Amino acid sequence: MNASDARTLPIGVFDSGVGGLTVLKALRDALPREDLIYLGDTARLPYGTKSPASISRYACQATAQLQQKNIKLLVVACNTASAVALDALREQMHPLPVIGVVEPGATAAVEARPAGKHLVLATEATVRLGAYRKAILEKDPAAKIDELACELLVSLAEEGWNGGAIAEAIVRRYLIELDDASRHPDSVILGCTHFPLLRNTFASVFDKGTSIVDSASTTAAAARELLDSLSLTNDQDAPGTLRLLATDGATRFARVGGQFLGQQLTYKDVTIVDL
Numbered sequence: 001m002n003a004s005d006a007r008t009l010p011i012g013v014f015d016s017g018v019g020g021l022t023v024l025k026a027l028r029d030a031l032p033r034e035d036l037i038y039l040g041d042t043a044r045l046p047y048g049t050k051s052p053a054s055i056s057r058y059a060c061q062a063t064a065q066l067q068q069k070n071i072k073l074l075v076v077a078c079n080t081a082s083a084v085a086l087d088a089l090r091e092q093m094h095p096l097p098v099i100g101v102v103e104p105g106a107t108a109a110v111e112a113r114p115a116g117k118h119l120v121l122a123t124e125a126t127v128r129l130g131a132y133r134k135a136i137l138e139k140d141p142a143a144k145i146d147e148l149a150c151e152l153l154v155s156l157a158e159e160g161w162n163g164g165a166i167a168e169a170i171v172r173r174y175l176i177e178l179d180d181a182s183r184h185p186d187s188v189i190l191g192c193t194h195f196p197l198l199r200n201t202f203a204s205v206f207d208k209g210t211s212i213v214d215s216a217s218t219t220a221a222a223a224r225e226l227l228d229s230l231s232l233t234n235d236q237d238a239p240g241t242l243r244l245l246a247t248d249g250a251t252r253f254a255r256v257g258g259q260f261l262g263q264q265l266t267y268k269d270v271t272i273v274d275l
């Protein structure tokens with residue numbers, strides 16, 4: 001394949017379910033001419049409570065499905081899969097590039113609050129591996145980091161209960177797990193695809209002036225830079241296309257996913273695939 005053909009290939013975006021549509025939305029904004037294929041592994045969601053071995057196996061299978069579609073870049077929109085399986089996915093995709101969301105999220109937090117005190121909210125698996133802690137400390141050894149697993153917030157976001165008294169009470173309940181100083185961070189890192197939907201709730205629970213950081217826009221910027229540096233940017237005139245694949249439940253994917261993407265979807269927009 002010559003270089004100009006390679007530019008027209010799609011970008012593959014993978015997540016454990018619908019949450020990664022927050023990242024897909026940022027990618028579409030940053031790269032409006034790129035064709036995108038999104039795969040949500042809804043049959044096996046959630047990944048955040050599973051073992052690293054299962055998460056890795058699932059992520060590699062999902063990536064194999066996207067490789068069959070001839071993608072030029074893989075964006076791992078799932079924080080949990082990025083935390084657990086990024087090296088395995090890079091090996092599988094080699095020599096094609098892979099971007100995860102943890103590294104760009106860490107960059108955004110360090111840029112927002114240099115030498116700051118960060119609180120990472122994420123799934124159990126992401127917290128267990130300390131993925132954000134490692135990525136932040138590599139960039140800013142003076143940073144202080146607390147990490148808190150908040151599994152219930154994944155279900156809350158999928159239910160659409162993103163604001164109001166219930167959401168606030170649940171976030172406050174999680175914060176009881178921390179000591180008093182850690183409840184007042186300089187930045188709160190939304191280390192899970194679902195948490196940007198609860199942004200307003202976090203803003204009302206944490207101190208005024210706390211930076212609330214998510215990785216969607218920094219991941220999209222990293223993807224744009226990488227494609228440019230590899231001369232893989234699609235320069236077609238037409239807007240890019242979007243294909244949505246899921247491993248289960250087209251109707252639920254469309255209903256819940258539409259909230260994450262900020263666009264109405266129907267089951268007809270979603271193709272069910274088997275890994």
Ligand code: DGL
Nearest residue numbers: 016046047048079080193
């Ligand atoms: N996509 C996952 C993440 O960002 C959240 C949902 C799950 O646990 O699968 O960590």
